[in-house]
Amino acid sequence: MTRAWILPLSFMAPGALVAATLFVRGSADGAVPVLLLFVLLAVVHSPLVFPRSVGAAEAQARSAADGRPIVYWRPGCKYCLRLRFRLGRDAHRLHWVDIWRDPAGAAAVRAANDGDETVPTVLVAGHTHVNPSPEWVRTRL
CATH class of the missing domain: 4.10.860 (DNA Excision Repair, Uvrb; Chain A)
Incomplete structure (x- = not known):
């Protein structure tokens, strides 16, 4: 924390x-x-400045129920900030997981990125996308 x-x-x-x-x-x-x-x-x-973070397990359960993407992020990441600000109000419709607070979230990011904690990593329908454009994420909502 x-x-x-x-x-x-x-x-x-x-x-x-x-x-x-x-x-x-x-x-x-x-x-x-x-x-x-x-x-x-x-x-x-x-x-x-980010919506309230949830744990990776909770985000996965919520995403399975409502189909919304999961965003794995960390404080201070300029690409995460860019994604957050460019999404505007739509950012609250995503499930945000702070990988510095949740070890399971960090492990999920490392598994998706060959051992690197590259963020933002967005999980949509079981597929991960590293640093996608905000417009692309908005179309997945």
Whole structure:
């Protein structure tokens, strides 16, 4: 769980330090935008921007019942972010599995990618697709 928050915290710590330095030097007008920028970077790279993750077993059961794709992802992955943001509201219709929180999800990704944890890996009707275009995923909904 803590590994997912390392990247966001690595944005927040220097951002707070720079903003505090600017504030102490008397530049409150400069400190606020810097702090807001680093907070935004931290939020974008955190698990907060993704729909709630479920375990791999639960995602497979739900996908079998409703036919929706499963997306295996991890926080900080720029390709996962691209997929999430380009899908927009449709992202909530998918089953998301955070491979850093779920060892079974990580094992499923490694099995599909010759031992690599390449994400996003999308499972549709038993077939895996690595880093598919958001438009392609949207057509599978």
